[in-house]
Amino acid sequence: MSDSPRLTRRPEWAELEDHRAQWHAHLRDLFDQDPGRAERYVVRVGDLRIDYSKHLITDETLALLQELATATDVFGLRDAMFRGEKINTTERRAVLHTALRAPRDAVIEVDGENVVPKVHAVLDKMTDFADRVRSGEWTGHTGKRIKNVVNIGIGGSDLGPAMAYEALRAYTAREMTFRFVSNVDGADLHEAVRDLDPAETLFIVASKTFTTIETITNATSARSWLLAAFEDDEKAVAKHFVALSTNAGKVTEFGIDPDNMFEFWDWVGGRYSYDSAIGLSLMIAIGPERFREMLDGFRIVDEHFRNAPAEANAPLLLGLLGVWYGNFFDAQSHAVLPYSHYLSKFTAYLQQLDMESNGKSVDRDGHPVQWQTGPVVWGTPGTNGQHAYYQLIHQGTKLIPADLIGFANPVAELSDELKAQHDLLMANLFAQGQALAFGKTEEEVRAEGVPEEQVPHRTFKGNHPTTTILATEPTPSVLGQLIALYEHKVFVQGAIWNIDSFDQWGVELGKVLAKRVEPALTRGADVPGLDPSTAALVAAYRTLKNA
Ligand code: F6P
Numbered sequence: 001m002s003d004s005p006r007l008t009r010r011p012e013w014a015e016l017e018d019h020r021a022q023w024h025a026h027l028r029d030l031f032d033q034d035p036g037r038a039e040r041y042v043v044r045v046g047d048l049r050i051d052y053s054k055h056l057i058t059d060e061t062l063a064l065l066q067e068l069a070t071a072t073d074v075f076g077l078r079d080a081m082f083r084g085e086k087i088n089t090t091e092r093r094a095v096l097h098t099a100l101r102a103p104r105d106a107v108i109e110v111d112g113e114n115v116v117p118k119v120h121a122v123l124d125k126m127t128d129f130a131d132r133v134r135s136g137e138w139t140g141h142t143g144k145r146i147k148n149v150v151n152i153g154i155g156g157s158d159l160g161p162a163m164a165y166e167a168l169r170a171y172t173a174r175e176m177t178f179r180f181v182s183n184v185d186g187a188d189l190h191e192a193v194r195d196l197d198p199a200e201t202l203f204i205v206a207s208k209t210f211t212t213i214e215t216i217t218n219a220t221s222a223r224s225w226l227l228a229a230f231e232d233d234e235k236a237v238a239k240h241f242v243a244l245s246t247n248a249g250k251v252t253e254f255g256i257d258p259d260n261m262f263e264f265w266d267w268v269g270g271r272y273s274y275d276s277a278i279g280l281s282l283m284i285a286i287g288p289e290r291f292r293e294m295l296d297g298f299r300i301v302d303e304h305f306r307n308a309p310a311e312a313n314a315p316l317l318l319g320l321l322g323v324w325y326g327n328f329f330d331a332q333s334h335a336v337l338p339y340s341h342y343l344s345k346f347t348a349y350l351q352q353l354d355m356e357s358n359g360k361s362v363d364r365d366g367h368p369v370q371w372q373t374g375p376v377v378w379g380t381p382g383t384n385g386q387h388a389y390y391q392l393i394h395q396g397t398k399l400i401p402a403d404l405i406g407f408a409n410p411v412a413e414l415s416d417e418l419k420a421q422h423d424l425l426m427a428n429l430f431a432q433g434q435a436l437a438f439g440k441t442e443e444e445v446r447a448e449g450v451p452e453e454q455v456p457h458r459t460f461k462g463n464h465p466t467t468t469i470l471a472t473e474p475t476p477s478v479l480g481q482l483i484a485l486y487e488h489k490v491f492v493q494g495a496i497w498n499i500d501s502f503d504q505w506g507v508e509l510g511k512v513l514a515k516r517v518e519p520a521l522t523r524g525a526d527v528p529g530l531d532p533s534t535a536a537l538v539a540a541y542r543t544l545k546n547a
Contacts, residue, residue: 006367007496012064012070016324025058027054027437027465037053038051040053043313045300045314045481046304046477046478047478048485050317051467051468052467055321055401061324062320065320077491077495078306079306081098082302084096084267088269096267097487100276101302118265126291129280130280131288134287138202140200141199144200147175147197148176148179148197149177150193150196150202150203151204151206152215152222153204155270158182159345159352160275160278160282161278161281162182163345164279166344166345167342170412173284176285189222193225205251205256206245207243208264209245210250210251210254223237223255241260243261244264246263246265246268262280264277291476293480297480297481300481301480305488314485315489315491319488319490319492321465325465329399330372331399333375333398334401335377335401336350336378337403338381340406341381344380346482353486353487354374358374359374360497360499373497374490382404382425382428394435401466402436402464403467406470406471407426407473436464437465439459440460442455442456445458517534520538
């Protein structure tokens with residue numbers, strides 16, 4: 001048990017509470033009094049320009065938040081993570097996704113073993129395989145070239161590659177088809193394969209544990225679909241199935257040749273794993289060179305997080321801002337709003353990263369926390385969201401801090417006419433940040449001649465905080481930079497809240513109960529101890545199913 005004072009009993013916490021109690025400033029006043037904050041509250045990392053000027057903060061707020069970070073030893077935990085210490089205490093594991101993008105000559109030890117050579121050996125094996133598939137050297141059972149790649153995985157074994165494939169679509173082998181199957185609803189696999197030729201299809205079964213029921217069920221069905229095309233010739237499996245896993249035993253049991261397994265390790269959390277072997281589908285799609293550019297992007301932000309001073313450390317600042325709103329303004333959620341069609345799955349990916357990491361209610365010592373932890377993360381690409389839920393952000397009753405993410409350039413392959421739309425897209429991003437921060441006063445509304453009874457409805461109070469992240473364009477490196485930025489932001493918040501951001505026991509109960517309930521649905525088996533509500537639902541389901 002730790003001797004350190006509990007978070008809310010720290011003097012730094014009390015100072016922030018006092019500061020919050022005295023907080024009355026509107027963003028309009030803050031910019032009137034200090035226009036220089038527009039340039040001062042900007043941090044640059046790699047290709048990212050992160051503007052945090054439209055936040056409910058002053059220099060004093062930042063100083064107090066930094067004191068909290070110092071008191072909670074965020075950088076001490078950061079250094080322990082980079083050193084390979086077992087900071088995932090409940091699972092007694094190191095947390096070393098940063099080793100996945102370490103240079104070949106780096107030395108990072110876990111239990112006395114340098115893990116970097118293993119990382120590069122797998123990357124080299126992935127490179128070789130991806131090149132062979134892309135070039136047509138690796139063929140299917142009948143000798144046909146592989147044209148379709150179907151990744152079967154869920155959670156971290158799906159969201160990362162699926163998100164990055166969308167984000168980097170412009171860099172992908174357009175002549176190939178890539179699909180991602182995650183849902184145990186048979187419709188997912190059905191829709192993914194219904195128009196594919198099994199002889200041209202490669203399945204990548206991605207599962208850290210290789211015990212996840214959704215993935216194993218879908219992989220088993222995929223194998224049946226494949227074998228049905230090859231008169232049950234089991235030899236076909238070796239040419240059409242590869243595995244990404246930490247569990248060689250289970251992979252072999254499933255029938256996949258261990259030579260066709262791409263390994264990773266228990267010190268890579270599922271939601272931190274798409275730059276490991278889990279990224280194989282992505283590597284086939286964008287090619288090994290682009291994949292390595294993406295890893296370089298991750299590394300830029302890793303180095304920044306490790307070395308930049310606290311006051312210019314982007315993940316630290318973003319993490320602290322989230323603490324400021326979540327713990328002192330009672331903000332319950334955080335919106336991530338990318339102004340890029342290519343980032344359509346970005347927020348869904350961040351939901352697992354953030355909510356599975358920091359959705360915790362006991363601290364590292366097992367005590368119930370008496371402070372808010374991770375926010376609800378949500379959002380979809382602008383401008384679609386503007387015509388759906390932005391109304392609530394602008395004029396609803398909740399404080400919703402938001403990240404607006406945009407790029408200076410559209411991807412190169414767009415036609416000139418479509419490229420010209422980019423300024424309009426970005427005008428929307430800037431306009432939203434402006435409207436959210438500064439709103440529209442009653443006086444401004446009246447000056448437009450609006451009838452008096454409509455004035456309250458057409459007034460925007462503003463004062464909604466946003467971070468604006470601008471980057472050059474959605475390249476592999478920039479994607480890596482963005483993901484590492486959020487990974488480390490989540491880390492910072494978990495460190496301050498004194499929770500284990502790297503376990504996920506909360507998803508276990510549902511899994512266990514689903515296994516217990518399933519026989520009741522399939523065969524009407526009696527489930528001892530089933531609660532009356534679930535028992536009634538099961539009975540209703542069976543009646544409807546058999547009707
Ligand atoms: O949802 C729980 C979880 O363990 C995630 O953390 C993980 O990403 C996902 O399931 C998939 O797990 P696996 O890769 O072992 O199949």
